[in-house]
């Protein structure tokens with residue numbers, strides 16, 4: 001039997017409503033005690049837009065967060081992504097939004113899909129490596145944009161793609177050339193890692209816009225899906241990546257940026273309500289951070305309307321990383 005929820009209120013309910021209406025200074029049921037403050041959820045860190053595929057850059061005491069912008073309407077289970085977003089923080093808790101510094105339209109040769117990216121600094125210039133859909137060479141591609149400031153404006157650094165789908169032919173999919181991550185080693189050699197189903201890597205020339213040698217593969221990463229992120233801490237290099245699908249994050253370690261990479265296991269579990277996870281790892285003001293996305297914004301959040309989160313990352317004495325504990329509270333302000 002259908003419940004009548006719109007029936008006329010009884011006299012008692014009507015009286016209660018009038019009493020509440022006549023006491024505007026009190027929260028509902030305030031007579032029982034002081035109203036509790038709303039819990040302030042630290043995660044997701046951005047609540048007014050859907051943000052995905054985070055990358056972060058530490059520069060002169062500020063963290064710059066770069067993310068894709070999920071714009072898929074509610075209940076449309078597909079990626080709608082046209083631009084990237086940029087935020088900055090001095091404490092990892094308070095985030096300032098900057099005007100979108102990069103759009104797919106900046107790459108005249110691309111036609112769609114502002115997918116995962118990373119920005120790094122070299123010699124005072126900021127290089128933004130981004131996956132997009134190529135306009136004429138079928139499949140995904142990686143472009144590079146450049147700016148004099150971490151907040152842009154960024155412009156296409158080449159006028160053409162750095163990586164196109166036809167440069168890697170072993171994977172028989174059109175989206176294996178995505179998810180770039182870039183690192184400059186202590187000798188000044190830059191490396192680009194990327195991939196889906198196969199993890200590729202290549203050296204970059206000092207100009208950061210051309211490959212410097214052949215495209216290689218990392219073959220020691222079990223269940224590699226996508227989203228490599230390479231970072232260095234102490235004498236260890238770390239290659240973290242999305243493992244299986246739905247994605248967990250796993251990682252490998254090496255003493256050399258060129259490997260061999262030794263698998264070390266899982267780092268993060270499936271991130272709530274999202275089939276992707278997409279980590280970035282940084283150190284800032286003496287603390288290590290794990291930045292990722294989940295689909296936790298109610299009620300339409302999910303795999304195509306994602307949200308960036310930050311939790312702390314901890315290392316063991318032997319250099320291995322402890323399993324990340326994803327939290328709603330997020331991190332405390334860095335000082």
Ligand code: CA
Nearest residue numbers: 165168169176
């Ligand atoms: Ca390819």
